[in-house]
Amino acid sequence: MEEVIVVEALGKHFGAVTAVDGVSFSVRKGEVFGILGPNGAGKTTIMECIEGLLKPSAGRTLVLGMDTQREPDRVKERIGVQLQASAYFDYLTLKEILQLFGRFYGKYVSADELLTKVDLKEKANTTVGKLSGGQKQRFTIAATLVNAPEVVFLDEPTTGLDPQARRHLWEFIQSIHQEGRTVVLTTHYMEEAQFLCNRVAIMDRGKVVALDTPTNLIRALPAPYEIKALVDGKAHDGRLEALDCVVGVRHQEDGTFLLRSSDAARTLPALLGWASQAGVRLAHLEVVPANLEDVFLSLTGRALRE
Amino acid sequence: MLLGTLVLANLKMIFRNRQALFWALFFPLIFVVVFGLFRLDEPPTTTIAIIDRSQDDLSRELVRSLSQIETFNVYEHPDEEKARDELREGTLRYLLILPEGLARSVAANSPVAVNFIYDEGTPTSAVVIGVVQRFLDKANMELVKVDPLLKLDARGVSARHLSYFDFLLPGFVGMGVMTYSVIGLASVMAVYREQKILKRILATPLRVRTFFAAVILAHLALSLAQAAIILAAGVFLFGGTIYGNYLYIALLVLLGNIIFLNLGFIVGTIAKNVNAASGLGNAVTVPMMFFSGVFFPTENLPRFLATVVTYLPLTPMLDAMRGVALDAMPLWEFPMELGLLGAWIVVTSVVAVRIFKFS
Numbered sequence: 084m085e086e087v088i089v090v091e092a093l094g095k096h097f098g099a100v101t102a103v104d105g106v107s108f109s110v111r112k113g114e115v116f117g118i119l120g121p122n123g124a125g126k127t128t129i130m131e132c133i134e135g136l137l138k139p140s141a142g143r144t145l146v147l148g149m150d151t152q153r154e155p156d157r158v159k160e161r162i163g164v165q166l167q168a169s170a171y172f173d174y175l176t177l178k179e180i181l182q183l184f185g186r187f188y189g190k191y192v193s194a195d196e197l198l199t200k201v202d203l204k205e206k207a208n209t210t211v212g213k214l215s216g217g218q219k220q221r222f223t224i225a226a227t228l229v230n231a232p233e234v235v236f237l238d239e240p241t242t243g244l245d246p247q248a249r250r251h252l253w254e255f256i257q258s259i260h261q262e263g264r265t266v267v268l269t270t271h272y273m274e275e276a277q278f279l280c281n282r283v284a285i286m287d288r289g290k291v292v293a294l295d296t297p298t299n300l301i302r303a304l305p306a307p308y309e310i311k312a313l314v315d316g317k318a319h320d321g322r323l324e325a326l327d328c329v330v331g332v333r334h335q336e337d338g339t340f341l342l343r344s345s346d347a348a349r350t351l352p353a354l355l356g357w358a359s360q361a362g363v364r365l366a367h368l369e370v371v372p373a374n375l376e377d378v379f380l381s382l383t384g385r386a387l388r389e
Numbered sequence: 390m391l392l393g394t395l396v397l398a399n400l401k402m403i404f405r406n407r408q409a410l411f412w413a414l415f416f417p418l419i420f421v422v423v424f425g426l427f428r429l430d431e432p433p434t435t436t437i438a439i440i441d442r443s444q445d446d447l448s449r450e451l452v453r454s455l456s457q458i459e460t461f462n463v464y465e466h467p468d469e470e471k472a473r474d475e476l477r478e479g480t481l482r483y484l485l486i487l488p489e490g491l492a493r494s495v496a497a498n499s500p501v502a503v504n505f506i507y508d509e510g511t512p513t514s515a516v517v518i519g520v521v522q523r524f525l526d527k528a529n530m531e532l533v534k535v536d537p538l539l540k541l542d543a544r545g546v547s548a549r550h551l552s553y554f555d556f557l558l559p560g561f562v563g564m565g566v567m568t569y570s571v572i573g574l575a576s577v578m579a580v581y582r583e584q585k586i587l588k589r590i591l592a593t594p595l596r597v598r599t600f601f602a603a604v605i606l607a608h609l610a611l612s613l614a615q616a617a618i619i620l621a622a623g624v625f626l627f628g629g630t631i632y633g634n635y636l637y638i639a640l641l642v643l644l645g646n647i648i649f650l651n652l653g654f655i656v657g658t659i660a661k662n663v664n665a666a667s668g669l670g671n672a673v674t675v676p677m678m679f680f681s682g683v684f685f686p687t688e689n690l691p692r693f694l695a696t697v698v699t700y701l702p703l704t705p706m707l708d709a710m711r712g713v714a715l716d717a718m719p720l721w722e723f724p725m726e727l728g729l730l731g732a733w734i735v736v737t738s739v740v741a742v743r744i745f746k747f748s
Binding site (some may be wrong): 134135136156159160164166168169170171172173174175179183184186187188189230 | 391402406584588593594595
């Protein structure tokens with residue numbers, strides 16, 4: 084499969100602080116690639132090295148076969164960049180900003196078309212300052228598309244948005260992807276990475292600690308499922324721990340047992356068998372798959388958001 | 390052309406930022422209006438109350454000729470006690486008392502004391518006393534019927550009528566251009582950096598120098614408009630006079646403004662945020678506003694300070710601009726001033742480029 088971005092042994096330090104420590108990965112054409120990690124993991128630094136905004140201390144980055152450091156302008160011509168929490172000129176209208184930015188490129192898309200795409204057509208003549216948080220983020224995404232880029236970089240596109248606005252934005256990002264563009268995004272929301280990304284690189288302290296599809300990352304966990312069972316009566320013996328494929332058991336105040344399982348398909352029948360044998364009624368039964376949060380926890384021993 | 394588009398966009402932003410525009414145009418215009426309305430250089434009329442105790446021909450003649458002095462407004466006060474009270478209260482500043490039997494004493498050749506009582510708090514009192522003294526000297530000579538041997542023939546040598554307002558007008562142009570360019574640009578740069586607009590520009594193929602060239606060109610254009618509006622207001626509304634070549638004035642405005650824009654860049658880079666940028670901008674401009682000769686000639690400063698301010702950028706700009714505007718001199722008559730401006734342009738440009746950061 085064609086590789087759109089190649090990162091080779093990338094390192095970046097600011098003074099004595101190492102932000103990125105020998106990272107290598109590649110992004111395939113047409114995929115949504117997520118860089119997931121807590122704040123300070125080095126996500127933004129990697130993005131800005133690839134975009135040509137930062138000079139790497141070591142290694143190199145290739146975009147569409149071009150070295151970012153050697154041919155920054157040719158790279159910039161073909162990528163779209165959304166910076167984390169960046170704004171646009173206060174005293175120009177949305178339409179004027181898009182027209183102006185379009186002129187910075189060899190080819191550009193009409194402002195009206197872009198604003199229609201992100202549902203901001205009726206705001207064409209207002210300024211950025213008068214937009215809501217979600218509208219602002221949609222506008223910054225429209226601005227990244229002004230040169231019809233082949234690769235789009237989004238740095239924490241949904242940070243600070245309410246859940247509804249976040250959902251809405253996810254749909255826009257999916258539509259960008261469906262137009263055949265490669266999307267690279269950073270996030271510290273695991274559900275965002277899980278929802279949007281074909282592949283995810285999980286970062287911690289300047290290093291990539293895992294890289295795969297979200298499904299594979301979760302499947303590789305020792306206990307990719309959690310079974311919640313609410314038990315009527317005070318039945319507890321050591322036998323739950325002994326059930327097939329159970330990795331661990333916790334029980335909560337309200338009588339719910341949480342069984343961590345390496346294979347739910349084998350644990351569930353065993354659990355039901357135990358219940359009928361012990362004469363216990365299961366008032367509630369639920370199988371919850373693990374998520375990227377659990378992946379991060381199991382890889383680093385820490386929660387994603389601390 | 391891309392640069393043209395960018396300049397236009399910058400001008401749009403400048404004109405839509407009403408608050409900054411207010412400082413650019415109305416702040417100097419306020420000074421033009423205030424100094425245009427209160428003509429400080431025209432001598433104010435002085436009111437002198439007179440108590441004439443003798444009421445004879447000579448005393449009446451003295452009062453009559455005293456009231457012929459242009460800047461004096463003379464009237465006879467009916468009540469001496471009241472007049473002295475008014476003097477103490479400060480409602481009356483000068484009181485001249487002609488003693489009784491003035492004509493008789495003069496005829497008898499005996500000297501008479503003429504009392505002149507004044508409010509010591511009045512700044513112009515020394516001048517007024519001098520005028521009254523000269524008036525009495527003249528009266529003395531006429532009374533003893535001698536012609537003065539030495540006569541002062543004072544004739545002004547100024548070929549043109551220059552008023553204090555004419556002196557101020559170029560000062561206001563310099564002040565307006567300086568204030569807006571330093572504080573305005575510093576704030577804009579601080580905002581651009583704070584909101585990552587500069588970084589966002591860096592993520593496009595646009596050349597950074599094109600972006601800054603557009604910012605500078607737009608501000609230079611604005612400074613010319615500013616100068617034109619200030620001069621037009623001064624000349625057409627308040628009768629100020631510009632004797633020199635407007636083209637030279639425009640060139641000086643541009644030269645000076647390049648320095649101020651560089652200073653704005655530097656301040657905008659050093660300052661941590663927008664508020665700090667405008668505070669630091671004021672710290673740079675306010676001392677120049679007072680010491681570089683906007684309101685009064687720098688020669689009036691203490692020697693040490695006068696030497697220091699010679700080297701501030703606003704001083705040579707104003708000196709050359711006044712030479713052009715008031716004395717109708719050509720620009721090349723100011724090699725020292727132009728040299729100083731050139732040196733400032735080089736130094737501030739190098740510093741601005743050296744310290745500039747995107748984020």
